[in-house]
Amino acid sequence: MKITEDNWLYVISPRKKLIDFNFKEIWRYKDLLFLFVKRDIITLYKQTILGPLWYLIQPLFTSLIFTLIFNNLADIPVNEGVPNFLFNLAGITAWNYFKECLIGTSDTFKKNENIFGKVYFPRVIMPMSVVVSNLLKFGIQLLVLLSFYIYYVGFAEPRYTILPQFNLILFPVLVVFMALLGLGFGMIISSMTTKYRDLTFLVQFGVQLLMYGSAVMYPMVYFKDKLPNYYWLIEWNPIAIIVESFRTMVFGVGDLDSNKLIYTAVMSCLIFLIGLVVFNKTEKSFIDTI
Amino acid sequence: MGSNIILKVENLGKQYRLGLVGTGTISHDLNRWWNKIRGKHDPYLKVGESNNRSEKGNSDYVWAIRNINFEVKRGEVLGIIGKNGAGKSTLLKILSRVTSPTIGNIKTKGRIASLLEVGTGFHPEMTGKENIYLNGAILGMTKSEINSKIDEIIEFSGCLRYVDTPVKRYSSGMKVRLAFAVAAFLEPDILVVDEVLAVGDAEFQKKAIGKMQDISNSDGRTVLFVSHNMAAVRSLCTRGMLIENGEISAISDVDTIIEKYLDKNTVRNTFNPKNRSGNGIVQVSDISIYGKTKKLPPENNQSFKIDIDLLNTQKINSAQLRLDLKINDYLGQRVAWLSNYLSDIDRVEEIKNVTFSVPRLNLNQGSYFITIDLYVDKVRSDFLQNVISFDVMDGNFYNNGRHIPIQESKILMDFNTEINGRNE
The missing domain is CATH 3.40.50.300 (P-loop containing nucleotide triphosphate hydrolases)
Incomplete structure (x- = not known):
């Protein structure tokens, strides 16, 4: 009988190749992805009194504070014809999804050390499930935004005449960019923290700093007017572009910059791919260094 | 073939770095990377010694397996x-x-699926049933595979009544049962x-x-x-x-x-007396304890031997000598007393060895200690307290796989049960 060497199902060997994804395998574990999502959703607010209301409280209060501090106190103007509060709420809603994806995935290895140390499944399922379960939270926050939008347009005195642009149909694409960016950065950070714990300290305040550079509580034009020398800092920040584009779509003020959107698309995919490569490299041996 | x-x-081989990850980590990483871009081998792969952990090695790297x-x-x-x-x-x-x-x-x-530790990934807030799905998926089952086996799994675990209760309310035993049940139905x-x-x-x-x-x-x-x-x-x-x-x-x-x-790997407690008393006319020179064969450790339900070699320079005969052997459990309580004084043997000149053999050992599994008291002409010649210990393995004494818990009894007694009742 001929010994066929190539009919092995798979070979476990030291990691040599840089890019080595087994998409078929990830597909086989899709049920696990959804079970993790379900777990996150049903267990997050167990034994809390307000439960999912926490999804609403956080963005509402943040927007309120932002309106008080940045608009009323510091007199930062928002886009013309847009209520201050709504402007902040839109920015925070978009920013929050990115932030939640980033923070939720940035400690993947450390948080799941226990389970990763015992069983094998494609590790990337874990951060992916975080991104998917955050979608629910994002959806709820969008509904909040929508209700305030309707209030300002239909019931507030004086009425606002803002109208979403037709290009709002591109909105899901923006969500994908945010997910890819959050996931990409999260995977890079989680991979590096397995060896160098310093990064855990960086993430918390780094995200805080990034928020100020991401046009969350001011329009990009205003920044350009006031600080033209530093404009490059935020001009090419993909998150800032996403947040700004989101507001442009919803409020119908200004135009979408297609060059910047293409740039953002390229950056998102790039960051995501780098994240995936680093993550894949780490998952094979992180259990020895964590 | x-x-x-x-x-x-x-x-197959796996190397680990000893000591702390921290100092030197970056410098080693940089050194590795520098060698890699120059097309050389990892400089730290060459070093490393086999894994005898009791010896102090020269290298920071060891091979856990090789x-x-x-x-x-x-x-x-x-x-x-x-x-x-x-x-x-x-x-x-x-x-x-x-x-x-x-x-x-x-x-x-x-x-390949592993059962390295059962219950991995159980979430305390989720119910038993939800955890079966999650745990099954973690172990590599698809949802439909679990669906088709869920009833069997619940039945095997014996937790039917609790499947809709959060796992945090389970006793630790129930958690283990549930987890093993999931794993057992992996295919x-x-x-x-x-x-x-x-x-x-x-x-x-x-x-x-x-x-x-x-x-x-x-x-x-x-x-x-x-x-x-x-x-x-x-x-x-x-x-x-x-x-x-x-x-x-x-x-x-x-x-x-x-x-x-x-x-x-059985702890062969070598005979190495430190405190002995007596006049030393006859002294114990070695003791060996074994089970069915000289190579096997003591096991209950099997034969058992204690072999005592004596140093007898004055040619003492068996009638003059009395050797008492006492067996204590690990708590120091006496469980048995053996002696040549209890058995009638023909007189032997110039004795060199005494062997006690038990045809079917009836000690429960656990550790035991031996004390030897040796008399020549009714005067103590050698006394060795707790001089050697031995472990008894479980050998299925009652032939049905059931045990007496160790804390309940040291002695396993042979007995018959007869139950009488009203005759129909």
Whole structure:
């Protein structure tokens, strides 16, 4: 009988190749992805009194504070014809999804050390499930935004005449960019923290700093007017572009910059791919260094 | 030939760095990277010594396992045994892809699923049923596979009444049962099992061993089984592999391997008396304690011998000598008293050796200590308190797999039960 060497199902060997994804395998574990999502959703607010209301409280209060501090106190103007509060709420809603994806995935290895140390499944399922379960939270926050939008347009005195642009149909694409960016950065950070714990300290305040550079509580034009020398800092920040584009779509003020959107698309995919490569490299041996 | 082999391990090795990750980590990483871009080998791969942990090595790098080569045939149950820290778990971790090897490779023709520790990924806030789904998926089952087995799993776990209760309200035993039940219904081609049978009560252990036997016998599944429970290894495995200091020291049929392991690793408390009293006319020079054969450790339900060599320079005969041997349990309580004074033997001149043999040892499993009191012409000649200890293994004394808990009784008594009642 001929010994066929190539009919092995798979070979476990030291990691040599840089890019080595087994998409078929990830597909086989899709049920696990959804079970993790379900777990996150049903267990997050167990034994809390307000439960999912926490999804609403956080963005509402943040927007309120932002309106008080940045608009009323510091007199930062928002886009013309847009209520201050709504402007902040839109920015925070978009920013929050990115932030939640980033923070939720940035400690993947450390948080799941226990389970990763015992069983094998494609590790990337874990951060992916975080991104998917955050979608629910994002959806709820969008509904909040929508209700305030309707209030300002239909019931507030004086009425606002803002109208979403037709290009709002591109909105899901923006969500994908945010997910890819959050996931990409999260995977890079989680991979590096397995060896160098310093990064855990960086993430918390780094995200805080990034928020100020991401046009969350001011329009990009205003920044350009006031600080033209530093404009490059935020001009090419993909998150800032996403947040700004989101507001442009919803409020119908200004135009979408297609060059910047293409740039953002390229950056998102790039960051995501780098994240995936680093993550894949780490998952094979992180259990020895964590 | 090749078609029957489902798993092939070639030249496998795994290196670890000792000490703290921290100082020197970046410099080693940079050095590695610098060598890599110049096309050279990893400078730290060359160093490293075999893994004898009791000796102090010269290098910061050690091989947890090295030069591992073996093949497993389809349907075979391979027992992997070795001392704590011999490298068994590292091998299993590599097999189950939790970590990757430093060199070598493993080729497989089937899916490998591991039962390294049951209950991984249980979420305390979720109900038993939700956890069955989650745990099953973590172990590699799809939702439809679990759907088709959910009733069996719940029945096997014996937690039917609690399936809709959060797992945090479960007793630890129930958690283990539920977790094992999920794992037992996995259907991988190769199942890797590490010490799971050490949990649960006796009834559940029996159920678990039975299920394991089913898996390997009727389903023809390949199983790699790691355990310190020799009885379980013997009853489940067809072949055995002994690992020592990270390398395979033998692969053979399971009985040979177990014998080899026990021979090397039973604590052979060597006879080394420090405090002895008496006039020293006759002295004990050596004691050996063994079971069925000289190589096997004591096991209840089997024959048992205590062999005492004497140093008898003054040619004392057996009528002058009285040797009392006392056996205490680990709490210091006397469980037996043996003596040549109790048995009538013909007079022997110039005695050199006394052997007590028990045809069927009836001590419960556990550790025991021996005290020897030796008299020549009614004067104490040698007294050795707790001079040597021995461990009795469980040998299924009542032939039905049931035990008397160790804390309940040291002595296993042979008895018959007769139950009378109203006759119909």
